[in-house]
Amino acid sequence: MSHVDEGALHAYLDGALEEYPAAEAVRIREHLDSCAECAERLEAERKIRTDAHAILGLAAPEVELPSFEDLRAYVERTRPKGGAISVHAYRMRLAASVVLALGTGWMLRGGLPGPQGPVADTAAESGATNAVASGARVRAEPVAAAATSGGGASADALAERADLPAQTVVTRQEVGSARAAGAEIRSLPEAEMRSAPEAEMRSAPEAEVLAALDATRVPAQKQAAPAVAAVSSDVMASAEAGAGVVADELELPEDDALEEGVPLDFDQFVDEATTTAAIDEAIVTAGSATPVPASGESMPDSADRDETSRSRERSAGPPVTSALEQNSFAARRAVAPDEAPSSEEPSMAVPGLEVVTVTSLGEGTAPSGTHVVQRMEDGSTLDIYHLLPEVRPDIVPAAPTGSNEVSRLTESGWIVLQGQRSVAELDELLQSLFPEG
Amino acid sequence: MSGIDWNDLYRTTFPELVRFLHRKVWDAERARDLAQEAFVRALQHEPRKPRAWLFQVAANLARDEARTVIRRKKHLVLLKTEAEVKEESSNDASAELTEQERWAAVREALDSLSEKDREALLLWDAGQSYTEIANQLGLAVGAVGTTLSRARKRLAKAYEERETVDVARR
Numbered sequence: 001m002s003h004v005d006e007g008a009l010h011a012y013l014d015g016a017l018e019e020y021p022a023a024e025a026v027r028i029r030e031h032l033d034s035c036a037e038c039a040e041r042l043e044a045e046r047k048i049r050t051d052a053h054a055i056l057g058l059a060a061p062e063v064e065l066p067s068f069e070d071l072r073a074y075v076e077r078t079r080p081k082g083g084a085i086s087v088h089a090y091r092m093r094l095a096a097s098v099v100l101a102l103g104t105g106w107m108l109r110g111g112l113p114g115p116q117g118p119v120a121d122t123a124a125e126s127g128a129t130n131a132v133a134s135g136a137r138v139r140a141e142p143v144a145a146a147a148t149s150g151g152g153a154s155a156d157a158l159a160e161r162a163d164l165p166a167q168t169v170v171t172r173q174e175v176g177s178a179r180a181a182g183a184e185i186r187s188l189p190e191a192e193m194r195s196a197p198e199a200e201m202r203s204a205p206e207a208e209v210l211a212a213l214d215a216t217r218v219p220a221q222k223q224a225a226p227a228v229a230a231v232s233s234d235v236m237a238s239a240e241a242g243a244g245v246v247a248d249e250l251e252l253p254e255d256d257a258l259e260e261g262v263p264l265d266f267d268q269f270v271d272e273a274t275t276t277a278a279i280d281e282a283i284v285t286a287g288s289a290t291p292v293p294a295s296g297e298s299m300p301d302s303a304d305r306d307e308t309s310r311s312r313e314r315s316a317g318p319p320v321t322s323a324l325e326q327n328s329f330a331a332r333r334a335v336a337p338d339e340a341p342s343s344e345e346p347s348m349a350v351p352g353l354e355v356v357t358v359t360s361l362g363e364g365t366a367p368s369g370t371h372v373v374q375r376m377e378d379g380s381t382l383d384i385y386h387l388l389p390e391v392r393p394d395i396v397p398a399a400p401t402g403s404n405e406v407s408r409l410t411e412s413g414w415i416v417l418q419g420q421r422s423v424a425e426l427d428e429l430l431q432s433l434f435p436e437g
Numbered sequence: 438m439s440g441i442d443w444n445d446l447y448r449t450t451f452p453e454l455v456r457f458l459h460r461k462v463w464d465a466e467r468a469r470d471l472a473q474e475a476f477v478r479a480l481q482h483e484p485r486k487p488r489a490w491l492f493q494v495a496a497n498l499a500r501d502e503a504r505t506v507i508r509r510k511k512h513l514v515l516l517k518t519e520a521e522v523k524e525e526s527s528n529d530a531s532a533e534l535t536e537q538e539r540w541a542a543v544r545e546a547l548d549s550l551s552e553k554d555r556e557a558l559l560l561w562d563a564g565q566s567y568t569e570i571a572n573q574l575g576l577a578v579g580a581v582g583t584t585l586s587r588a589r590k591r592l593a594k595a596y597e598e599r600e601t602v603d604v605a606r607r
Contacts, residue, residue: 007583014585016567019578045586052589055596056562059543061465063452066473068444075480390485393575407575409493411482423552 004028004038009045346410346433348372348386356381368395369413382419382429389413406430441487447476450488454495457563461499463544471498489569492560546595554588561585
């Protein structure tokens with residue numbers, strides 16, 4: 001029988017054998033009971049352990065425990081307005097926004113008119129104007145582009161694009177969806193613009209959002225699935241153009257995130273509309289400028305596409321890297337000047353290194369983060385995994401032979417770097433994701 | 438709010454967190470500030486595994502010199518402390534010196550360890566389990582004992598060598 005190694009001896013001394021596999025723990029204990037040599041080694045290790053503990057104890061300051069009540073009071077005072085939002089609720093609200101956006105956007109696209117009393121009315125009444133605004137952009141992207149240069153989208157322009165009576169559109173704008181045209185959104189202060197989607201979602205109670213969701217049911221039920229997939233691509237494209245929505249905010253709802261009682265067709269609509277494939281298609285277009293249409297669904301004509309493309313270019317920040325400057329807003333987030341990362345929000349990519357690919361991680365309705373591949377000076381690649389909160393780093397594949405790995409837990413989730421560099425060098429690269437650090 | 442007894446967690450973990458941080462920043466006041474900052478964040482985020490989360494955030498805080506708010510606060514504290522110390526220090530200058538020397542010796546010994554060994558040792562000394570250390574450092578649980586074994590040996594050896602040098606100087 002082999003002797004017990006030093007690591008196991010220290011685990012034994014630390015009372016940590018319980019954390020070992022049971023069979024292994026039993027083997028170690030039995031061996032220590034029967035092997036005089038290992039018992040002797042155990043005593044030597046015990047002395048080392050005691051010495052080390054004593055040395056560390058020399059540098060232990062006396063700790064005065066501040067009042068927990070004061071700390072709690074401070075946290076309550078400084079808690080963001082509206083309180084914390086759970087990931088689950090956040091996803092649910094986001095899903096509600098996306099679905100509402102799809103429904104409204106489809107209506108503006110010239111499809112079947114909604115029931116009397118436009119969706120926008122219901123949504124505006126419920127405070128879900130963000131969702132409506134996003135939805136309007138689904139179809140009004142060329143209009144939004146025009147608004148960028150012209151200063152505002154008129155009701156007529158919207159009506160023309162959507163083949164809807166002008167008065168209908170005016171009504172929608174009157175109820176608060178004017179921001180959908182993009183001009184006003186762009187005119188917001190940058191900080192406000194960045195926070196607008198989340199702030200607005202938080203301002204809409206879930207019940208009200210769901211009420212707004214119900215309002216989309218009729219058009220949604222009449223919507224054909226293939227068309228929905230294409231519309232979702234449009235949503236993503238328009239989100240890139242003006243919404244300021246970042247990639248990791250596009251988390252998909254979990255299966256149980258939808259309220260019970262919603263008709264089957266509606267569920268299907270939601271599933272189709274928020275399928276990861278459709279969203280990934282929009283996110284991972286680092287090498288392809290336009291979303292791929294679903295079969296049977298017409299894309300905007302070439303003029304529209306060109307305008308859309310120009311609109312995106314206008315809305316993007318100055319290019320930093322070749323791949324990032326294309327249409328992935330996940331990537332753009334890393335370089336856009338108005339998204340300058342803070343110490344709490346790291347960059348997606350190491351500054352100065354070419355970005356090869358940006359890929360969303362996860363499957364189905366469980367996205368887990370973003371994988372950025374960059375090329376280093378010597379031609380080797382650097383893999384950066386930005387994991388969503390609550391996603392553990394063990395989903396990241398092991399570093400290949402010859403590569404090292406460093407990781408760090410941030411408030412927005414784990415970041416894992418892998419590359420053919422020493423741990424210290426990788427750590428420096430990791431630090432560079434936090435420019436203030 | 439989750440079922441976590443934050444008051445109890447705070448009472449049991451705060452001192453360990455301060456000690457853990459102190460061996461990274463070597464400034465008791467700053468270690469306390471950072472520990473409080475970590476708790477503030479924990480209360481705001483309410484993580485599912487708050488203890489491990491606290492130590493990870495504390496490690497990041499200690500490493501992240503970009504925490505300008507903390508630094509600014511620290512500077513203010515330093516100014517205040519220095520003013521107070523000038524008045525009070527004459528009485529216990531020798532004691533202060535001894536403590537500083539002691540800390541310097543431990544710090545030097547700790548600095549001789551690799552980052553991973555040092556981190557494992559400090560986390561263990563702060564009461565983290567092997568599993569928590571393994572998760573935090575990206576190690577297998579079975580490798581934690583080996584890491585700690587190596588770290589303890591090096592620490593003891595480095596400290597002993599420094600003591601030897603000090604004795605020779607005297």
